[in-house]
Amino acid sequence: MSDECYERILHLRAIRGYDDRPIVADDLDRILEAARWTGSSKNRQNWAVVVVTDPDQRNRLAACGDYTDPIRNAPVALALVQEPDGYEFDTGRMAQNIMLAAASIGVGSCPITLHREDQARDVLELPAGSRCRYAVALGYPAADARPARWGGRKPLREIVHRDRYGVPYMP
Ligand SMILES: Cc1cc2nc3c(=O)[nH]c(=O)nc-3n(C[C@H](O)[C@H](O)[C@H](O)COP(=O)(O)O)c2cc1C
Numbered sequence: 499m500s501d502e503c504y505e506r507i508l509h510l511r512a513i514r515g516y517d518d519r520p521i522v523a524d525d526l527d528r529i530l531e532a533a534r535w536t537g538s539s540k541n542r543q544n545w546a547v548v549v550v551t552d553p554d555q556r557n558r559l560a561a562c563g564d565y566t567d568p569i570r571n572a573p574v575a576l577a578l579v580q581e582p583d584g585y586e587f588d589t590g591r592m593a594q595n596i597m598l599a600a601a602s603i604g605v606g607s608c609p610i611t612l613h614r615e616d617q618a619r620d621v622l623e624l625p626a627g628s629r630c631r632y633a634v635a636l637g638y639p640a641a642d643a644r645p646a647r648w649g650g651r652k653p654l655r656e657i658v659h660r661d662r663y664g665v666p667y668m669p
Pocket residue numbers: 510511512513514563564565566568608609610611612645646648649650
């Protein structure tokens with residue numbers, strides 16, 4: 499892995515402010531290609547992505563969650579659909595691939611929870627058995643976009659254990 503890739507991982511932050519530009523088709527295609535190549539359990543790929551650009555549809559999707567302003571403000575929302583027998587873990591991996599690929603080409607992103615899944619199912623017209631709990635808002639970062647102030651991380655010594663839970667990994 500290159501230093502640049504490693505730094506990208508360490509500095510990835512949720513971006514919630516976007517400028518007015520629509521996302522260039524080639525940029526969006528590259529992000530979707532990164533999503534497609536996400537690994538999944540048994541390589542089932544039991545997922546789908548709905549690219550939501552229509553403003554009315556984005557607003558309808560935003561109404562499905564409680565903290566969804568990024569979807570209202572972004573030019574694109576990717577609704578991540580978990581198909582029957584799919585795993586949420588896989589969907590999470592796909593979201594992270596989307597966010598890292600986006601960041602690497604200058605596109606900001608924010609994961610979004612759709613707390614009211616039934617409503618999201620109706621909005622997206624999902625088939626029976628498919629669900630959509632998460633979306634990712636995408637847009638070129640606004641000039642004044644800043645990560646949230648609370649966006650630090652716990653130190654390793656608080657989260658890493660050695661051999662058994664509770665045994666410090668770090669002395
Ligand atoms: C599963 C998941 C759901 C999230 N849902 C929302 C959301 O609904 N609205 C939002 O603004 N941010 C959402 N976020 C973004 C988190 O708030 C953000 O990743 C966290 O505060 C850390 O911020 P940072 O990555 O910018 O440091 C979500 C993140 C994850 C991983």
